[in-house]
Amino acid sequence: MAMIAMGSALGTGLFLGSGEAIGIAGPAVIISFALGSLIAATIALSMGEMASRHPVRGGFGTLAAHYLSPFWGYITRWLYWIVTVCVTGAELVACAAYLAYWVPAIPIWAGILIFAAVIIAINLSSVGSFGIVEFFLSSIKVIAVFAFILVGAVLVFFGLPDAPAPGLTQLTADGGFAPNGWAAVWIALSVVMFSFGGIELLSITAAEAKDPARSIKTAARTTIVRLAFFYVFCIGFVLCLVPWRTAAGSGEDVATSPFVMVFDQLGIPGAAHITNLLVLIAALSAANANLYAGSRMLHSLASDGLAPRFAAHTTARKVPLVGIALSSVGLIGAALLAFSGVGGVFGYMMSLVVFAVILVWALILCTYIAFRRRKISGATFRMPGGILTAIVGLIGLVAVFATIAVRPSMQVAALVGVPAVLVAVVLYMAVARRRTDPADIEEAFAEAEAMR
Known part of the structure; x- marks a missing residue:
């Protein structure tokens, strides 16, 4: 369970999107990642506490319906489905960009379709097979990131025979530690938080775990510690080895990972x-995990009558x-955007994800507050x-949401996200409200109790 959550979170946000964050804040982006880790920790731990007590189908969306209202449960689940759709598309854009590093002749849209076929095939297998594949892919990138940290430490503090150790000099060599001002640390959070998208999978996977009460307790704690350690140290060593302007690439059209730049330059x-x-595997793993999350969320919505009933259909292997x-x-949309020649596809999709996931996370924390106020007992931690x-x-x-006032890509995301939320509200009032049956939610909670 921890590896599946890591598979979603430890992906393009760190390996490719970090270039944009570096361009905004310079070396001070290290602080942005540290602050982002603290915010993500509150979400992962609160969600883990609730899921350890209620490993329900639909995860945090069903919890929001129970502790807040059916309306907020509906909005939370549909928003998160939008998040998974956009993340899956964004991750495959990154996969295609990594492929172009070796084979520039393959257009981005073609690369997207190639990798889309791969993750769809994986997701069509049984959940057990999916878990094994995702564990394998996540393990590769976790080991790779850990190895990068060790290699980075050696290069930074000891160097190589033909490459002397730079130490920490690069962090202040070009305009100081915060060359764009301290406000840029705040603005960079709008990019950094994309890196933590995926921790929600801890809640969703609980319904398919053999021992959710024990598994969630371990997974919630280890996931956030690993992510914080990996993000802060990886970005720190990248900025010690590569000038921050170089690592930033070309803004939102980052074509090469800052991690690849480290070894290219050396x-x-x-x-x-x-x-x-390795970064291609990381992006593919994240796309794979998010397609899993989106399909399960849509299945739970359909099972509860909040999406077309045919979406609840499962194969003989469930x-x-x-x-x-x-x-x-999202895969098709990303391919079409790339085919049309629209620039900055990855940056805009990333901003839309941040816009939607912030709303989801806020509702998770509101649900947690209602959960604790009821003094529910039985959580494993x-x-x-x-x-x-x-x-x-x-x-x-x-604070992260407030960056919409200064970041154009976040404003574009709002132009898409706000109408999407309004459409969801109208559909709920017109259709879904009549279909909402509290008995469905209670049935999910009864199933969860049986699992415990």
């Missing part, structure tokens, strides 16, 4: 190609076939600070 034979392969097909719309910590997390999310 001239270590073959290392850049190995690194490019695979939500229709959910996978409908959740693949508690988030330190309880409601107070959740409120701090909400303040952090509001």
Whole structure:
């Protein structure tokens, strides 16, 4: 379960999108990642506490319906489905960009379709097979990231025979530690938080775990610690080895991972190609995990009468076939955008994800506050600070959301996201409200109790 969550979160946000964040804040982006880790920790731990008590089908969406209202449960689940669709598309854009590093002749749209076929095939297998493949893919990138940290530490502090150790000098060499001002640390959070998208999978996978009460307790704690350690140290070593303006690439049209740049610049034979392969696996793993999450979320919506009933159909191996097909719309959309020649596809999709996932995370924390106020017993662990910590997390999310005032791509995301939310509200009032049956939610909770 921890590896599936890592598979979604440890992907393009770190390996490719970090270039844009570096361009905004310079070396001070390290602080942005540290702050993002703290905000993400409040979400992962609060969600883990609730899921350990209620490993329900539909995860945090069903919890929101139970503890807030059916309306907020509906909005939470549909928003998260939009998040998974966009993330899956964005990750495959990155996969295609990594492929172009080796074979520039293959257009981005063709690369997207190639990798789309791969992850759809994986998701069409049984959940057990999916878990094994995702564990394998996630393990590769977790080991690779850990190895990068070790190699980076050696290069930074000891160097090579033909490449002297730079130490920490690069962090202040070009305009100081915060060359674009301290406000840029805040603005960069709008990019950084994309890197933590995927921690929600801890809640969704609980319904298919053999021992959710024990598994969630371990997975929630280890996932956030690993992510914080990986993000802060990886970005720190990249910025120590490569000038921040170089690592930033070309803004939102980042064509090469900053991690590949490290080895390209140092001239270590073959290392850049190995690194490019590893970051491609990371992006493919994240896309694979998000397609899984989106198909399960759509299946739970259909099962509860909040989406077309045919989307609840599963195969003999319990695979939500229709959910996978409908959740693949992001793959097709990304390919069409790339084919049309629209620039900055990855940057705009990333901003739309951040816009939607912030709303989802805020609702998760609101659900947690309602959960704790009811003094529910039986959770296998508690988030330190309880409601107070959740409120701090909400303040952090509001601060990230406020970047919409200064970032054009976030404003474009709002132009898409706000109408999407309004359409969902209208559909709920016109159709879904009449279909909402509290008995469906209670049935999900009864199933969860049986699992415990």
